[in-house]
Amino acid sequence: MKADELTFDSDGLVPVVVQDSGTKAVLMLAYADAEAVRRTLATGTTWFWSRSRREYWNKGADSGNSQTVTEVRYDCDADALLVLVDPAGPACHTGEYSCFYRSMTTGESPGSLRGESTT
Amino acid sequence: MKADELTFDSDGLVPVVVQDSGTKAVLMLAYADAEAVRRTLATGTTWFWSRSRREYWNKGADSGNSQTVTEVRYDCDADALLVLVDPAGPACHTGEYSCFYRSMTTGESPGSLRGESTT
Numbered sequence: 001m002k003a004d005e006l007t008f009d010s011d012g013l014v015p016v017v018v019q020d021s022g023t024k025a026v027l028m029l030a031y032a033d034a035e036a037v038r039r040t041l042a043t044g045t046t047w048f049w050s051r052s053r054r055e056y057w058n059k060g061a062d063s064g065n066s067q068t069v070t071e072v073r074y075d076c077d078a079d080a081l082l083v084l085v086d087p088a089g090p091a092c093h094t095g096e097y098s099c100f101y102r103s104m105t106t107g108e109s110p111g112s113l114r115g116e117s118t119t
Numbered sequence: 120m121k122a123d124e125l126t127f128d129s130d131g132l133v134p135v136v137v138q139d140s141g142t143k144a145v146l147m148l149a150y151a152d153a154e155a156v157r158r159t160l161a162t163g164t165t166w167f168w169s170r171s172r173r174e175y176w177n178k179g180a181d182s183g184n185s186q187t188v189t190e191v192r193y194d195c196d197a198d199a200l201l202v203l204v205d206p207a208g209p210a211c212h213t214g215e216y217s218c219f220y221r222s223m224t225t226g227e228s229p230g231s232l233r234g235e236s237t238t
Binding site for chain 1: 134
């Protein structure tokens with residue numbers, strides 16, 4: 001499977017789930033076009049397409065919180081990616097370890113959420 | 120955070136990452152509108168909007184491979200969900216445990232992929 005063989009949406013994008021390869025926590029969801037996928041594979045760091053800024057985005061290039069890619073998987077329909085990473089710092093621009101730090105079901109206390117290791 | 124307070128895309132959808140609350144494996148990515156999110160919260164099982172069939176979809180209603188929801192999280196931009204589940208069977212229509220069973224980086228052998236527990 002090469003980058004341009006994935007099934008992109010009408011905007012030329014696929015959603016990319018980023019997971020910590022160590023803790024298995026889901027860190028963030030972003031979007032990539034074929035070029036961003038190629039850059040991710042070529043550099044071993046995560047590249048995305050920013051829909052709001054309309055530009056390529058190398059995670060951590062500004063913040064230092066880069067993500068070293070250990071694996072890139074694609075799903076059964078080849079229209080979503082799962083990128084396993086070793087993160088150098090928080091994934092979220094808020095400073096949280098994961099962007100998914102709030103719950104619709106158990107309140108907004110990250111430490112008390114079920115199903116995640118906080119170590 | 121209520122379902123209709125999420126930030127939906129121009130099609131009225133958010134991407135939903137489904138993660139096994141036990142193994143922490145990412146099982147699948149699907150889409151939900153506000154009604155599907157409400158149904159997920161109300162029933163404790165995963166509901167999605169099928170973009171191809173244009174209908175609501177209660178995971179496992181036909182296959183028996185239902186997903187019991189243990190938590191629903193939303194991300195910093197409130198435009199993506201992470202649903203933690205206890206799956207009753209394979210998530211993938213192919214019979215694979217996870218839809219993300221193929222790799223762009225290490226070949227297509229599920230058992231040998233880095234970063235995932237197969238137990």
